[in-house]
Amino acid sequence: MGIVRSILSGIDGVFWFPLIALLLFVAFFVVMAVHTWTMKKSRAEELARLPLEEDEEKNNDFNS
Amino acid sequence: MELQKFYYDNKIVKMFAYATLFWGIVGMLVGVLIAFQLIFPELNFGLAFTTFGRVRPVHTNAIIFAFVGNGIFTGYYYSLQRLLKTGMASKWMSTFHFWGWQFIIVLAAVTLLAGYTTGKEYAELEWPIDILIAVVWVVFGWNMMWTILKRRTKHIYVAIWFYIATFVTVAVLHIGNSIEIPWSWLKSYPVYAGVQDALVQWWYGHNAVAFFLTTPYLGLMYYFMPKAANRPVYSYKLSIVHFWALIFLYIWAGPHHLLYQAVPNWAQSLGTVFSIMLIAPSWGGMINGLLTLRGAWDRVREDPVLKFFVVAVTAYGMSTFEGPMLSLKSINAISHFTNWTVGHVHIGAMGWNGFLTFGMIYWLFPKMFKTKLYSVKLANLHFWLGTLAILFYSIPLYWAGWTEASMFKQFNDAGTLMYPNFLQVVEQIMPMYYMRAFGGTLYFLGAFLLVYNIYKTVKAGSFAAYEEAEAPALEKEGGRKPGEGYHRFLERKPVQFMILSIVAILIGGLVEVIPTYLIKSNIPTIASVKPYTPLELHGRDIYIAEGCYNCHSQMIRPFRSETERYGEYSKAGEYVYDHPFQWGSKRTGPDLWRNGVKTGRNYKPDSWHYNHFMDPQKMNATSIMPAYPWLADYEINLDLTAAKIRAMQTLGVPYPEGYDKVANDDVKAQAEKIAAGLKAQGIDVGSNKQVIALIAYIQRIGTDIVENK
Numbered sequence: 001m002g003i004v005r006s007i008l009s010g011i012d013g014v015f016w017f018p019l020i021a022l023l024l025f026v027a028f029f030v031v032m033a034v035h036t037w038t039m040k041k042s043r044a045e046e047l048a049r050l051p052l053e054e055d056e057e058k059n060n061d062f063n064s
Numbered sequence: 065m066e067l068q069k070f071y072y073d074n075k076i077v078k079m080f081a082y083a084t085l086f087w088g089i090v091g092m093l094v095g096v097l098i099a100f101q102l103i104f105p106e107l108n109f110g111l112a113f114t115t116f117g118r119v120r121p122v123h124t125n126a127i128i129f130a131f132v133g134n135g136i137f138t139g140y141y142y143s144l145q146r147l148l149k150t151g152m153a154s155k156w157m158s159t160f161h162f163w164g165w166q167f168i169i170v171l172a173a174v175t176l177l178a179g180y181t182t183g184k185e186y187a188e189l190e191w192p193i194d195i196l197i198a199v200v201w202v203v204f205g206w207n208m209m210w211t212i213l214k215r216r217t218k219h220i221y222v223a224i225w226f227y228i229a230t231f232v233t234v235a236v237l238h239i240g241n242s243i244e245i246p247w248s249w250l251k252s253y254p255v256y257a258g259v260q261d262a263l264v265q266w267w268y269g270h271n272a273v274a275f276f277l278t279t280p281y282l283g284l285m286y287y288f289m290p291k292a293a294n295r296p297v298y299s300y301k302l303s304i305v306h307f308w309a310l311i312f313l314y315i316w317a318g319p320h321h322l323l324y325q326a327v328p329n330w331a332q333s334l335g336t337v338f339s340i341m342l343i344a345p346s347w348g349g350m351i352n353g354l355l356t357l358r359g360a361w362d363r364v365r366e367d368p369v370l371k372f373f374v375v376a377v378t379a380y381g382m383s384t385f386e387g388p389m390l391s392l393k394s395i396n397a398i399s400h401f402t403n404w405t406v407g408h409v410h411i412g413a414m415g416w417n418g419f420l421t422f423g424m425i426y427w428l429f430p431k432m433f434k435t436k437l438y439s440v441k442l443a444n445l446h447f448w449l450g451t452l453a454i455l456f457y458s459i460p461l462y463w464a465g466w467t468e469a470s471m472f473k474q475f476n477d478a479g480t481l482m483y484p485n486f487l488q489v490v491e492q493i494m495p496m497y498y499m500r501a502f503g504g505t506l507y508f509l510g511a512f513l514l515v516y517n518i519y520k521t522v523k524a525g526s527f528a529a530y531e532e533a534e535a536p537a538l539e540k541e542g543g544r545k546p547g548e549g550y551h552r553f554l555e556r557k558p559v560q561f562m563i564l565s566i567v568a569i570l571i572g573g574l575v576e577v578i579p580t581y582l583i584k585s586n587i588p589t590i591a592s593v594k595p596y597t598p599l600e601l602h603g604r605d606i607y608i609a610e611g612c613y614n615c616h617s618q619m620i621r622p623f624r625s626e627t628e629r630y631g632e633y634s635k636a637g638e639y640v641y642d643h644p645f646q647w648g649s650k651r652t653g654p655d656l657w658r659n660g661v662k663t664g665r666n667y668k669p670d671s672w673h674y675n676h677f678m679d680p681q682k683m684n685a686t687s688i689m690p691a692y693p694w695l696a697d698y699e700i701n702l703d704l705t706a707a708k709i710r711a712m713q714t715l716g717v718p719y720p721e722g723y724d725k726v727a728n729d730d731v732k733a734q735a736e737k738i739a740a741g742l743k744a745q746g747i748d749v750g751s752n753k754q755v756i757a758l759i760a761y762i763q764r765i766g767t768d769i770v771e772n773k
Contacts, residue, residue, distance in 0.1 A: 048299075050219070
């Protein structure tokens with residue numbers, strides 16, 4: 001405990017870390033959410049098909 | 065463009081799949097054993113290495129890291145190559161990863177049964193194995209990132225984001241929680257103590273659930289669910305939001321494991337708030353998974369793979385709703401320390417992880433062996449056995465949890481506890497323990513059917529270790545192009561993506577951990593709290609080695625029902641020398657924190673403890689505690705005293721300078737006093753035996769804040 005405390009208290013302005021972290025978190029999340037909402041539908045559909053491409057090429061479903 | 069030929073490595077997938085089946089059977093069998101040990105204490109066999117306290121961590125570690133771990137890698141190696149249209153970057157790294165991981169599992173089983181444990185749940189493995197885990201994990205991650213870099217697809221599918229987040233977060237968690245000072249070649253003390261250790265441990269523990277049992281499996285869900293249903297995921301946009309919200313929110317929720325315990329209130333509230341917020345992404349993910357089956361629901365009737373997936377995703381939804389509910393303080397006051405928690409985690413482990421693994425295995429083997437599944441009927445039988453097993457397992461434990469809380473908290477008209485004896489509650493929930501053991505056995509039998517079915521499928525099929533495929537090479541693209549969105553850019557930049565993921569998860573960790581270290585008022589010091597004597601320290605290490613924390617807590621919550629039953633509630637400042645903390649998370653037996661307080665209601669003399677350790681059923685006929693006869697045979701290892709003291713001094717425990725050289729004198733003096741006291745009671749036991757140290761420790765804990773004469 002002593003070790004960790006001494007390391008952390010040696011950092012200048014460490015008290016601001018949590019606050020900056022929280023703001024970063026909120027800001028990043030908002031940007032990400034807005035970006036996703038405004039994504040083109042066709043693009044999202046194209047990405048969603050990525051796992052199925054292989055089957056579409058080969059069309060060999062052994063399991064069904 | 066010219067097509068390039070390459071090979072998918074199916075051999076590594078097959079190896080991990082076999083390991084998943086093998087360790088699954090082992091882990092479940094051990095689970096069945098410990099379930100029966102709680103009913104028949106004789107099944108502890110009176111041997112150190114078969115006792116519940118040592119075997120239970122083998123079960124949890126085997127299920128989490130061996131069964132689920134190998135399950136992750138099975139699906140990961142299969143899907144990663146195909147999603148990126150390339151073979152694995154390095155064959156030797158894949159092979160090293162496989163054998164390294166299996167070696168770690170074997171080492172874990174051996175050391176845990178031998179009593180080498182850190183005493184921190186789900187992070188029990190000692191420092192040399194911790195280092196090995198870090199090495200193998202880095203090789204696994206390196207191989208993954210390298211494979212991603214040499215891919216033939218432009219964009220990285222969402223499943224792989226979950227794999228990247230898993231890799232970086234598990235690395236951070238594992239290292240963060242395993243910082244320890246070794247004092248022998250297999251033993252160490254964590255650098256954190258008491259409250260800090262508890263916060264770091266549950267930051268780790270909760271996120272082990274999040275990033276080992278959840279995110280990689282979500283990755284598998286986002287790959288195998290569309291494959292099995294032959295439909296794209298319901299909403300790709302939802303999967304992106306699901307991903308970012310999940311990795312941001314999860315990391316803050318750890319303190320919900322410590323509600324009403326001796327941690328700062330703000331940390332508890334932080335845990336609760338973020339846990340409630342987690343419902344949104346978790347349910348977004350569940351809905352996304354289930355709606356992927358839109359238009360394919362008729363196939364769920366016939367296809368066992370889809371059946372397993374539907375129940376798995378439903379179980380994910382149930383446990384991620386239940387989790388936040390359990391994080392509400394009013395509900396946690398009831399559920400915590402009871403069997404409810406055990407029921408809750410098994411909905412996740414058996415339903416979500418187990419069923420997703422089973423579905424994936426049933427889907428993978430016919431594919432890889434180019435044949436049909438040997439018996440769909442048998443797979444359906446497995447499905448129904450497993451589903452019934454989950455119900456038989458969990459419902460009785462929910463019932464038990466409520467029964468425990470109701471009985472523990474009930475007062476009579478005179479204002480005293482209605483059920484003052486802990487065993488009254490144990491007797492009441494025995495039928496639930498029986499049903500749980502039955503449920504666990506059913507689940508185990510179901511898994512056996514799986515193994516048989518796969519064995520027959522493998523026999524009938526033909527396996528190609530390397531599957532040929534072709535795709536055009538990826539054009540080099542460099543930086544962000546005009547008009548390209550940031551996220552789109554990010555989706556093809558795995559290294560930047562990984563760094564952002566690390567930043568995301570570190571943020572939560574910073575907020576949670578830094579203030580507890582720096583704000584003095586978070587842990588008010590108590591002048592009368594002193595370091596353990598060296599004999600008590602030996603006793604504490606025996607307490608940890610025997611895994612007492614698996615059934616006993618050392619944390620009295622500030623409820624009248626608890627202070628009446630156990631004594632004064634716990635204060636943060638009492639634990640400042642506890643490396644590691646031993647608060648526990650489940651009370652199969654009573655809390656022990658104030659057992660040594662002579663004026664307390666639970667005080668027992670040394671002779672009682674001795675007799676109880678030797679034969680608990682002699683002292684309480686209905687007790688389900690194992691006997692510990694070897695503690696009267698094994699000796700305290702005095703050679704290690706000095707190293708232990710020095711390690712503690714390094715951690716800031718204020719033993720006087722040079723005390724390590726004379727500490728053994730104090731060990732002997734205190735031990736002889738206890739042995740003499742026992743002799744006066746007619747018990748003849750050498751003062752150098754382990755039981756003496758354990759008694760010294762039990763009589764010491766929680767006594768520093770009272771006059772104890």
